[in-house]
Amino acid sequence: MSVSRSYPPVPLLAVSVLVTTGTKALLIQRSKPPYQGAWSLPGGLVDVGEPLKHAAERELQEETSLALTMPDQPVEVFDSIQHDDEGKVLTHYVLCVFRASSSERKVCAADDAKDAKWMSADELDALYCTPGTPERIRRFL
Structure with missing residues (x-):
């Protein structure tokens, strides 16, 4: 069963990966909504039955070709909520941020x-x- 990303009935679980090398962080430019065209940390939705760390490894490799092993636990967990013009919840993600270096x-x-x-x-x-x-990148760099 697929849950709609727009006006979801429940928050959607996702991962992001903050990969650093020296004083630089790896960013991707999003080609799809939400935030199409925006620069972001690599990441995406967690599949049912998929451990968070494996989702982070998979999304990083899918979006950037980097194959890295993630730590067992995220360094940060936060909500990303967008409202439409009428104040209804348009999107709601719970994001687990993993950190790695390369x-x-x-x-x-x-x-x-x-x-x-x-x-x-x-x-x-x-x-x-x-x-x-x-802000997230500056906090961790």
Whole structure:
């Protein structure tokens, strides 16, 4: 059974991965709603029966070609809620953020990522990012 991402009856569980190398973080540009065109951490929905850490590893590889092992637990859990013009809940995600580091500099955007790049915290100010992404990156870099 598939749950609608727009006006969902329950919050949707998702993962994000903050991958760093030196003073740069890996971001992807979203090619689909929500936040189409925005820069974000790689991630996506958790499949039924899939452990969080495996979902984070899968989404990272699908969107950037990086194959990394995640820690057992996320470093942060937060809500991402969007309301429509009438105040109804349009989207509601519960996001579990995992952190990893990589020495691999080559990334390749794939799946629902339009682009993937390593960026410094200073570069984030000029970008359209998903809510909270620049602050999250600065906090962990």
